[in-house]
Amino acid sequence: MFHFGIYSVWILFVAVFNVALCNYSEDQCSWRGSGLSQQPGSVEQISLHCSEGTLDWLYPQGALRLSLSPRLPSAAVGPGGGGGSSGLITACVKPSGDFHGAQLYLERDGVLELLLGDRGADPAAPPMVRCFSRLPGERLALYLQATPHQDISRRIAAFRYELRGDWTARLSLDSNRVNSEDACRPCNNTEILMAVCTSDFVVQGNIRSVEADQSLRAAVIKVSATRVFRQKYALFTGPGRLIRRGDIRTLQQCGVRPGSGSFLFTGRVHFGEAWLGCAPRYKDFLQAYLVAKEARQIPCELAVD
CATH class of the missing domain: 2.40.50.120 (OB fold (Dihydrolipoamide Acetyltransferase, E2P))
Structure with missing residues (x-):
């Protein structure tokens, strides 16, 4: 069971992969903010509506709840030419070179899988792109967990995201899962x-x-x-x-x-x-x-x- 605390805070980043057809503006693609403006244990609600964008979280603490409702083509087609009728949505996240102060997990059917570790623990390791897909009816969530630090200065958890319909394995960058x-x-x-x-x-x-x-x-x-x-x-x-x-x-x-x-x-x-x-x-x-x-x-x- 996970607990919220001053130095160990779960930041909830719930990715809702539903294909929305409504209009959106470019300022709904990215978010930038600071954990210093949040009360300990609070959860700030954020909603983005683009198929790609960025998240920059300075001094990670407190909590975020980020919903993604991208506007994707109704018949998205992957690079190999497959049709979009399967309803498959693929998401990829790419951490910044100085991603620091948090760990990102994928939760699938109640099981947590580490996607991105705190690069402060191994700054020499190259930032890796991680991809995953949601099948129709499947419930997924992303959890960004602040790592315990007495001094949170110079820590920024930043990454770029992309969501596409029916990306095939030809474009998958998660080398652990590539067919x-x-x-x-x-x-x-x-x-x-x-x-x-x-x-x-x-x-x-x-x-x-x-x-x-x-x-x-x-x-x-x-x-x-x-x-x-x-x-x-x-x-x-x-x-x-x-x-x-x-x-x-x-x-x-x-x-x-x-x-x-x-x-x-x-x-x-x-x-x-x-x-x-x-x-x-x-x-x-x-x-x-x-x-x-x-x-x-x-x-x-x-x-x-």
Whole structure:
């Protein structure tokens, strides 16, 4: 049984993953506050209504109750092209580099699982992204527990969050739960054509090199983009239209290696970084696209001419 106290306070961060269709403003995406303004044992009620945002909690003490009601597409589609009819919502949290003064737990069916530890205990450890999903009807909660400290100065528990509908294992960053067989398998033609329509970026280009990102246990694909069909953010930049470069991350266990030839890279933006979805060779994509277009079975048009 957990007790509230001056130096050991449970901060309740209840994540209500219901897909809301109401409008929201950008100032409802993030929260910043201080535990010094709260009475010991009090619980401050907070509600955010975005699919991504930040929480910055200075001098953790007292308690927060944060409800998330993100406005997500009614038919959210993951990078592999799966439909959103399953009602699956995936959430990811990324702690700041100096996350300190609290521990974050996921509570699922009454069982607590540590997601983020107090980095003050091991400041050399890289901040890890943790992801988890809620199935329809499942009840989840996040608990942010202030760790006991006589001196709470210079302690900030801060993290970014993202919630998406039907993210598949292709984009899962929780390496302890990744199904590598599903995450690394090549996309079929149907998935490729859907990814072209729904991805945050669609780029034709070549692989310059592949490097390791040990902090995320990911492979970083260095891409020279010859054509940028679409990008949600400025992921691929350069001095001219024909000279653009950018990085795309994927799971390290997929074993991506540098190779010759032109590819079509698609995927999602995750905490400001590009993550790979489908990546067929461009000639294979073009053949599948033209066949589907002739049969009037393409989900969207792409200016391939």
